[in-house]
C-alpha cells in the first residue's frame with residue numbers, strides 16, 4: 001500500500017493529523033501574531049492560525065518539518081549511511097570544567113559550557129535556549145541567552161514540548177550571530193527555515209542537538225507536581241532530573257516558596273509511556289543527526305563519572321568539530337560511537353519507529369514525505385505495544401480537561417497496583433499447581 005502524504009495548505013492540517021511536534025518554525029515565517037501557540041487540555045503545545053490575518057501564502061506548511069524536510073535536512077539524511085545513526089566525526093564523553101555549570105547541569109554540562117564559551121569568546125552574540133519559567137504558572141519557555149546568568153537559567157532537561165523556533169524572530173536582523181540548543185525536531189525546523197531565509201542563515205553560527213527519545217505532554221509534569229503533594233499554583237521551580245539532592249541521573253524536584261518536594265527518578269520513568277505524545281512515536285531522529293554537535297547522556301559508555309554526571313558529545317560537522325576544539329571550558333576524552341549507539345538502544349528504537357509508523361498508516365493517517373526513504377533502513381516486526389501505546393497517545397487529544405486526564409491516570413495506576421497485589425500471586429499459585437500436576441502425572 002502506497003504511503004499517504006499530506007497536502008497541507010497551512011499548518012492546521014498538520015495539527016489536525018497529529019503530525020505537529022511543536023517546533024515553532026511555522027510562526028517564524030508568518031506575519032506577527034497570526035500563528036500563536038496554545039496548550040491543549042492534555043498539554044500538547046500546538047500552533048493555531050488566526051484566519052483573519054492569514055493571507056493563504058502557504059509558507060508555514062512549506063517550512064514545517066512535521067511533514068517534510070527541506071534540502072539541507074534531506075542532504076544530511078542522504079549523506080549518512082544510516083539516518084538513525086547520522087554522520088559522525090568524533091565521539092567524546094566528558095564534563096564542564098566550570099563547577100557551577102557542572103553542578104547545575106543535566107548531565108556533564110557540556111551543552112551549556114560550549115554555549116557560554118562561545119558567548120564569552122564572541123563567537124556568537126546570543127543563543128536560543130529553553131527555560132522553565134513560573135510566570136503565571138510553571139511552564140516551558142524560550143529565551144535568547146546573552147550571558148552566564150541566562151545560561152545557568154536555561155540548564156537541565158525539560159521533558160515537555162517547547163516551540164523553540166518562535167525565538168528566531170527575536171534575533172536582531174543582520175546584527176546578531178546566534179547558536180541554538182534544541183531537540184531533533186527543532187534542528188529539523190531550523191534547517192527548513194534557514195533554507196528559505198539566506199540572510200538569517202548568515203547569522204547562524206552552530207547548533208547543539210540533544211539526543212531525544214520523546215517529550216511528555218504537560219499533563220505529565222502536572223501529575224508529578226500532584227504526586228509530590230505540592231499545589232501547582234505555589235510551584236516556583238520544577239526540575240525533571242535535579243542532580244543536587246542525590247546526584248546523577250537526578251530526582252524530580254518540585255520547589256515552592258516554602259518547601260522542596262523530591263520524588264525518585266522511577267516516578268518520572270513510570271509515567272513516560274502514558275504521557276508520550278503521538279508525534280514522538282513516529283519520530284525517527286532520536287540521535288539528532290542534523291546538529292553540528294549532538295549531546296546526550298553517556299548511556300553504554302564504560303568508566304563514566306556517575307556521581308557528578310558526564311555528557312556524550314558527538315561532532316557531526318566540521319563546524320561542530322571546530323567549535324569543540326576552540327573551547328577549553330570542557331574536559332573530554334574520545335569514545336566509540338558504536339558503544340554510544342548500543343547504550344541508546346538504537347536498534348530497538350529503529351524497530352519501534354517502524355512498528356509505530358506502520359500502525360499509524362493502518363489508521364489511515366498521513367506520514368511525513370521522508371517516510372519511504374527512512375523505512376528502507378528498517379524491517380517490520382509486530383508487537384502489541386505499538387497498537388496499545390499509539391491508541392493511548394492519540395486518545396490524549398480527546399480530553400477536555402487536564403484534571404480529568406490526571407484522574408483517569410491515577411485510577412489506572414490504582415488498578416495496576418491492585419492487580420499486582422492480588423492477581424499476580426494467584427497467577428503464580430496457578431502456575432505452580434499446573435507444574436506440580438505435571439510432575440505427579442509423570
Ligand SMILES: Cc1cc2nc3c(=O)[nH]c(=O)nc-3n(C[C@H](O)[C@H](O)[C@H](O)COP(=O)(O)OP(=O)(O)OC[C@H]3O[C@@H](n4cnc5c(N)ncnc54)[C@H](O)[C@@H]3O)c2cc1C
Pocket residue numbers: 104105106107108109110111112113129130131154155156157158159160161162164181182183186210211212213214215295296297298299311312344
Ligand atoms: C526532551 C528531552 C529528551 C531527551 N532524551 C534523551 C535520551 O533519550 N537519551 C539521552 O542520552 N539524552 C536525552 N536527552 C538529553 C539529556 O537529557 C541532556 O539534555 C543532555 O545530556 C545535555 O546535558 P548537559 O548537562 O550537557 O546540558 P545542560 O548544561 O543541562 O543544558 C541543557 C540544555 O538543554 C536545553 N533544553 C532542555 N530542555 C529542552 C527542550 N524541551 N527543548 C529544547 N531544549 C531544551 C536547555 O535549554 C539547555 O540549553 C534528552 C533531553 C530532552 C530535553
Ligand code: SF4
Pocket residue numbers: 011014015019020021022023024025026027047060063064065066067163189
Ligand atoms: S512548523 Fe513545527 S510547530 Fe509548526 S506545525 Fe509544523 S511541526 Fe508544528
Ligand code: SF4
Pocket residue numbers: 009010011029030031034035049053054055056057058059060061
Ligand atoms: S499567512 Fe501564510 S504562513 Fe501565515 S498562517 Fe496563513 S498560510 Fe500560513
Ligand code: SF4
Pocket residue numbers: 021183184185186212213214215279280281283284285
Ligand atoms: S522524539 Fe522527536 S518529535 Fe518527539 S520531541 Fe524528540 S525530537 Fe521532537
